[in-house]
Amino acid sequence: MAVDNIIELKNISLFFPGVKALDSVDLDVRKGEIHILLGENGAGKSSLVKTICGVYKQNNGAMILDGETYSPQNPLAAIQSGIRVVYQEFNLLSYLSIAENIFFEKLPRKNGLVDFKRLNADARKLMDKVGLNQVSPKAPVESLGVAQMQLVEIAKALSGDSRVLILDEPTATLMPDEIDTLFDLLKTLRDEGVSIIYISHRLNEIFRIGDRVSVLRNGKMVGTHPAEELDIKSIVKMMVGRSMENEYPFDETVTPGDPLLEVNNLIFKGSPHPKSFTLRKGEILGIAGLVGSGRTETMRALFGADPKDAGEVILHGNTLNIQSPRNAVQSGLCLLTEDRKQQGLILDMNCVENTTITDLGSVSSRGFLNKQAEREATEKQIREMNIKTPGIDQKTLYLSGGNQQKILIGKWLFRDSEVFIFDEPTRGIDVGAKYEIYLLLWKLAAMGRGIIMVSSDLPELMGVCHRIAVFSDGKITGELERKDFDAESILTLSYKEYLHA
Amino acid sequence: MSEKSRLRSVVNIFLKEVGIGVVLLVLVVAFSLGAPRFFSIINVANIFTQISINTVIAVGMTFVILLGGIDLSVGSVLALCSIIAGKILVNPELSFGMAIVLSVLVSVVSGMLIGLINGFISETWKIHSFIVTLGMLNIARGLALQISQSRTIFNFPKAFNDFGTTTYFGVLPAIFLIALILVILGSIILRNTVFGRMIFAIGNNEESVRLSGHNVKFYKILAYTICGGTVGIATIMYMLRMSIASPILGVGFELNAIAAVVIGGTSMSGGKGSLVGTFLGASIMGVLNNGLLLIGMGDFARQIVTGVIIILAVILDTYRTRFSAMLND
Numbered sequence: 001m002a003v004d005n006i007i008e009l010k011n012i013s014l015f016f017p018g019v020k021a022l023d024s025v026d027l028d029v030r031k032g033e034i035h036i037l038l039g040e041n042g043a044g045k046s047s048l049v050k051t052i053c054g055v056y057k058q059n060n061g062a063m064i065l066d067g068e069t070y071s072p073q074n075p076l077a078a079i080q081s082g083i084r085v086v087y088q089e090f091n092l093l094s095y096l097s098i099a100e101n102i103f104f105e106k107l108p109r110k111n112g113l114v115d116f117k118r119l120n121a122d123a124r125k126l127m128d129k130v131g132l133n134q135v136s137p138k139a140p141v142e143s144l145g146v147a148q149m150q151l152v153e154i155a156k157a158l159s160g161d162s163r164v165l166i167l168d169e170p171t172a173t174l175m176p177d178e179i180d181t182l183f184d185l186l187k188t189l190r191d192e193g194v195s196i197i198y199i200s201h202r203l204n205e206i207f208r209i210g211d212r213v214s215v216l217r218n219g220k221m222v223g224t225h226p227a228e229e230l231d232i233k234s235i236v237k238m239m240v241g242r243s244m245e246n247e248y249p250f251d252e253t254v255t256p257g258d259p260l261l262e263v264n265n266l267i268f269k270g271s272p273h274p275k276s277f278t279l280r281k282g283e284i285l286g287i288a289g290l291v292g293s294g295r296t297e298t299m300r301a302l303f304g305a306d307p308k309d310a311g312e313v314i315l316h317g318n319t320l321n322i323q324s325p326r327n328a329v330q331s332g333l334c335l336l337t338e339d340r341k342q343q344g345l346i347l348d349m350n351c352v353e354n355t356t357i358t359d360l361g362s363v364s365s366r367g368f369l370n371k372q373a374e375r376e377a378t379e380k381q382i383r384e385m386n387i388k389t390p391g392i393d394q395k396t397l398y399l400s401g402g403n404q405q406k407i408l409i410g411k412w413l414f415r416d417s418e419v420f421i422f423d424e425p426t427r428g429i430d431v432g433a434k435y436e437i438y439l440l441l442w443k444l445a446a447m448g449r450g451i452i453m454v455s456s457d458l459p460e461l462m463g464v465c466h467r468i469a470v471f472s473d474g475k476i477t478g479e480l481e482r483k484d485f486d487a488e489s490i491l492t493l494s495y496k497e498y499l500h501a
Numbered sequence: 502m503s504e505k506s507r508l509r510s511v512v513n514i515f516l517k518e519v520g521i522g523v524v525l526l527v528l529v530v531a532f533s534l535g536a537p538r539f540f541s542i543i544n545v546a547n548i549f550t551q552i553s554i555n556t557v558i559a560v561g562m563t564f565v566i567l568l569g570g571i572d573l574s575v576g577s578v579l580a581l582c583s584i585i586a587g588k589i590l591v592n593p594e595l596s597f598g599m600a601i602v603l604s605v606l607v608s609v610v611s612g613m614l615i616g617l618i619n620g621f622i623s624e625t626w627k628i629h630s631f632i633v634t635l636g637m638l639n640i641a642r643g644l645a646l647q648i649s650q651s652r653t654i655f656n657f658p659k660a661f662n663d664f665g666t667t668t669y670f671g672v673l674p675a676i677f678l679i680a681l682i683l684v685i686l687g688s689i690i691l692r693n694t695v696f697g698r699m700i701f702a703i704g705n706n707e708e709s710v711r712l713s714g715h716n717v718k719f720y721k722i723l724a725y726t727i728c729g730g731t732v733g734i735a736t737i738m739y740m741l742r743m744s745i746a747s748p749i750l751g752v753g754f755e756l757n758a759i760a761a762v763v764i765g766g767t768s769m770s771g772g773k774g775s776l777v778g779t780f781l782g783a784s785i786m787g788v789l790n791n792g793l794l795l796i797g798m799g800d801f802a803r804q805i806v807t808g809v810i811i812i813l814a815v816i817l818d819t820y821r822t823r824f825s826a827m828l829n830d
Contacts, residue, residue: 347706357698360698
């Protein structure tokens with residue numbers, strides 16, 4: 001019954017250096033169904049979508065679109081085949097009108113000029129269809145609210161002969177009534193024969209609009225089931241159900257001591273729920289949660305990288321007044337940002353310059369640098385951390401991801417901070433380097449430092465941390481001691497705030 | 502160090518510093534062959550004098566451009582400083598020595614103050630320095646005209662004028678020595694001080710420097726202040742050379758200084774460059790101007806050639822960068 005399927009993926013594999021993003025994935029989407037795609041952070045959802053819409057080329061496997069072999073060479077080819085994606089971030093040109101945005105790829109023309117009459121009339125029809133009937137097609141996109149922009153994106157996706165519509169987290173920024181409108185629209189589209197692949201973190205939405213559900217885990221397809229056969233519990237189980245291998249170091253002899261850092265009722269722009277947590281000496285505190293649940297933002301606010309509205313930060317019993325990263329660093333905190341290249345390393349500068357930047361005072365006198373001392377300190381760091389580089393004069397741009405990360409950790413070791421906040425320290429680096437970074441975290445813990453580790457890799461957190469705090473939609477929904485670690489309960493906590501729409 | 506990486510670093514240094522020097526060398530040789538008078542002692546001393554003021558302004562400009570900023574106000578600020586210093590210099594109530602010391606001091610401090618204002622506004626309200634200093638360009642020029650009532654000041658003390666025309670060993674004019682000292686001093690600051698390291702680091706990745714716990718704003722404002730200070734020094738040098746102070750001095754000086762910095766290989770987006778390069782850049786411009794004149798090229802044609810050279814130098818620089826990246830891959 002191949003005719004019933006609009007698109008079939010057979011045995012799709014996708015590799016990146018050191019990572020298997022997709023591993024022999026099979027998926028079939030029927031004509032006129034809403035197919036929900038689920039999976040944890042990094043399970044392969046985005047990779048799968050990007051393969052379908054021609055951004056990535058699979059290393060293995062084949063795709064069939066409406067009975068014919070489908071092999072898009074680029075995103076444009078996918079669009080021409082009737083596959084449209086509405087991404088989480090808008091791709092709209094805010095100063096152009098709604099109509100111009102919807103038909104940007106194929107503006108109707110007359111005598112070489114844009115035929116605005118037809119453009120606006122065509123846009124009107126699509127806008128009515130998606131429920132944008134109260135706005136003029138001539139209105140600039142910047143005058144719209146987020147929900148309306150979302151609808152413009154969908155109208156744009158429908159502007160061609162769309163056969164498959166892929167929506168990536170479309171409800172993340174919508175209000176409940178706007179979600180209702182969107183769901184009505186999606187159901188209408190489905191009944192008209194459009195197939196929809198729908199990605200969301202909000203598990204409750206599955207039962208409202210989903211026909212079938214597919215779950216990805218570690219780049220593998222766990223299974224596809226009709227939505228009515230599933231409940232939240234079984235879905236979480238499908239997402240988690242991996243075997244926990246003993247690939248993480250945990251040192252029983254290092255036990256957390258007295259409280260080191262206390263954060264009380266931290267509030268900042270866009271996150272009205274007060275957040276409190278405590279970090280003890282020699283403790284590795286894991287921060288779990290979905291991407292976008294406020295983990296990074298909380299750490300940045302704590303560190304003074306972004307302004308905070310309220311909240312108390314206490315280190316060693318002393319209340320700190322952190323207004324800027326400078327205050328935080330001087331108080332003994334450090335933050336390793338999730339974005340190594342934009343906010344961490346100075347890529348065009350060498351290992352020495354990147355290492356000593358956190359404490360130039362210790363390698364200078366009266367403002368003059370002692371370059372010999374700088375070099376010795378860096379060489380020591382590189383030796384101790386086993387950083388692989390042709391020399392300390394190498395620009396960090398040319399180091400591998402793992403070694404770049406080690407340089408970053410090294411620069412904060414050079415300063416000898418008391419509280420280390422690591423945001424996704426192992427993202428995008430190979431297994432060997434990951435393990436070395438875990439060992440480094442443990443070394444710091446053994447030295448009595450406090451470590452906060454934000455990670456989207458749940459097994460990693462469970463393997464390395466003493467304690468895990470779980471974030472969900474800007475709230476801390478729970479804290480678990482190591483003996484209570486359990487992937488299912490952590491995931492349930494992660495999704496908790498997304499359940500009530 | 503392996504044989505290959507040693508070779509690589511030698512090639513790198515060659516490309517980085519010497520590359521632009523080769524261009525200068527070629528120009529000098531070509532002009533020496535084309536115009537016999539070019540390499541005479543008198544003419545060399547002449548070139549040294551001609552490049553001094555641009556070099557000094559370009560030193561300050563290098564600090565600002567290394568941060569990814571720009572200072573368009575330097576020419577007008579020079580005029581304003583000259584008026585203030587000139588008024589002090591011809592003040593009959595002040596003694597000879599006092600007038601000279603005071604005028605130098607006030608000129609430098611005024612320049613620094615304006616630089617500080619430029620930096621403070623640009624950093625506090627996050628306005629690109631292009632806009633802020635464009636405004637300051639007009640403000641300073643207007644102030645200079647206002648204060649002076651658009652009159653030129655002259656009749657400086659004789660000792661002052663004499664120093665301006667002093668030449669040591671027949672080829673080293675006093676004001677060129679000042680320029681040279683500033684290039685060396687600036688180089689030491691950029692290479693060997695914490696402040697210098699911050700300039701490069703901020704120019705490369707400001708956010709990373711901020712997150713490393715540094716007061717980025719302070720360092721940036723300091724760089725603009727230094728740039729203003731060099732303009733204050735350049736003002737005195739100009740007055741030494743010309744023996745006048747006038748509100749219409751320095752028109753277009755900002756463009757010459759920027760050209761010298763860019764020819765010298767400093768990246769307009771910041772983070773990459775050197776003062777040795779800037780000095781060579783200013784030298785190339787001076788040699789071109791002088792040499793083309795000696796081989797009989799007219800004013801208009803000279804301007805065209807200078808423009809072409811600026812663009813060529815930057816094109817050359819992109820190849821240099823690409824080539825050096827290739828070596829490192």
